[in-house]
Amino acid sequence: MTRPAEHPDAEQGRLSALRRLLPFARPYRGLIALTFTGALLATLAQLAVPLITRRIVDGPIAGGDRGALVPLLGLALLFGTAEAALMFLRRWAMGNSSLAIERDLRDTLYQRLQRLPVGFHEGWSSGQLLSRATSDVSTIRRFIGFGAVFLVVNLITCVVVGTLLVVTYWPLGVAVLVTSVPLIAFGLGFEKRYNAQSRAVQDEQGELATDVEEAVQGIRVVRALGRSGLVFARYDDKALRLRELQLTKVRTLAVIWCMFEFHPQITLAVVLVGGALAVNAGALTIGGLVGFVALFTVLLWPILSLGFLLAQAQETASACDRVGELLDAPLTVADSPGVQPAEVARPARLRFEDVGFRFPGAGDPVLAGIDLDVAPGETVALVGATGSGKTTLTALVPRLLDVTRGRVTLDGHDVRDLPLAQVRSVVATAFEEATLFSMSVRENVTLGRPGATEADVTEALRVAQADFVHDLPWGLDTRIGEQGLSLSGGQRQRLALARAVLGRPSVLVLDDPLSALDVHTEALVERALREVLASTTALVVAHRASTVLLADRVALLQEGRITAIGRHSDLLAEVPAYRALLSSSAELAGAGEAGAR
Known part of the structure; x- marks a missing residue:
């Protein structure tokens, strides 16, 4: 199977996958709450500087009262220190919670892959499974630790700053809010397109990973048949396709970034022209204009980051969808409810x-x-x-x-x-076809019975005529490499037979x-x-x-x-x-x- 077909209701599938991932966050809700609180308070602490700046311009500077500057500057320093401390708290809590969630998700996904039936694995390419267990899980972790936090915090910041702008000087404040409407509509319009492009890139990365894995595992056959050129050509075709898909995604992201970069510059020009006219008409003080512009600059980062955060949210939604396909795959071979062990003789009928x-x-x-x-x-x-x-x-x-x-x-x-x-x-x-793992001979032989004694292992090796292991550089502790390719086919079969007969089942x-x-x-x-x-x-x-x-x-x-x-x-x-x-x-x-x- 090259890749799973897209569910007819892809949006519903993504929501289902996201709901399936929510339990991983519950054990760390305290750290997550601390992350959001630290990020929000640090962002709100920035708002104190524009308000203090307004007081300084309209007060000590306009009145020439230098003594009044000291407490205001001390207050600004206090808020700056508080912002730095809150940023440290946010990063500490964010790192601990997101990495813990990533670990739990990766463990659960790996355990799920181990429990899924053989028929499931026969229908999926290993590269697709690998890309979901590595890059997709990392994408989810990055969004949980950064994107989700600032997507919420920046939206709250926009609401708070927008309110302060309206309170400071309502005509300019309303103008800023009105100019934001087309930007929001534009972002929502590009959302579905970017999501589809992200999914195509992630699927193609899985296909490329499959080609690399197969080429490495089958290197002897490829070299023996002299087909390195053919294998590379197949790989290169997929690499070129991945490049085109990535460029398509980059072009879409470039348009999104362009619009989100362009919007605040135009809005700032409107603010400066309108503010100058308001000051000239006496409707706004110079300190009020400086404070208004300073508040708007605080709004620049939330606006500029919105394009990046929306793109990251779409990539994460696609990653959740792909991971959810594995977490929701049916366990057709599983224990029945309430199953209990029963006596089975040795030998059994x-x-x-x-x-x-x-x-x-x-x-x-x-x-x-x-x-x-x-x-x-x-x-x-x-x-x-x-x-x-x-x-x-x-x-x-x-x-x-x-x-x-x-x-x-x-x-x-x-x-x-x-x-x-x-x-x-x-x-x-x-x-x-004997399957061996990249571990020692002893670990391979005792894989099904880790508690086997040395005498049991020796007897199993004797039955399988696998005494050749004692001639390996470190005997039973010799690591045999991936797939056991350092051994001959007959040697691999004898070790697999020793593993089966160990303990007389x-x-x-x-x-x-x-x-x-x-x-x-x-x-x-x-x-x-x-x-x-x-x-x-x-x-x-x-x-x-x-x-x-x-x-x-x-x-x-x-x-x-x-x-x-x-x-x-x-x-x-x-x-x-x-x-x-x-x-x-x-x-x-x-x-x-x-x-x-």
């Missing part, structure tokens, strides 16, 4: 009862009418052509996917009626975990693996005859249905489709002939 599965929005079901009973301690191999549903069937056991019909049970308990944490603690899985699900091993290593792994399989219930996806021979029984899957089940030798002798499947590989054919004899 695994049963598929009339199981069916269909991907959302898909046509034909992937699985239909699957009935399979795996006795405690039994190993069943799943064999079938590509696309027959083997991997999907195994994904139902640890609830990476949930059945859409029927049920999967462990010792008679529907896996949907057990806590997810319990299901995934008693069911261990090793996939064909109640049910072991192996999705062809030996495909990258050479014949010699595979034989050693299988010999040790027999010990593990003897004491656990196992479901094994098999593509090699040697793996099939590990199983007590074999189930043949064809087009999402089990069409035959029995011992390998019996199926080979009695089921033509099974023989045909085996004969498609020279290796399997040779083993099949040996089994037939």
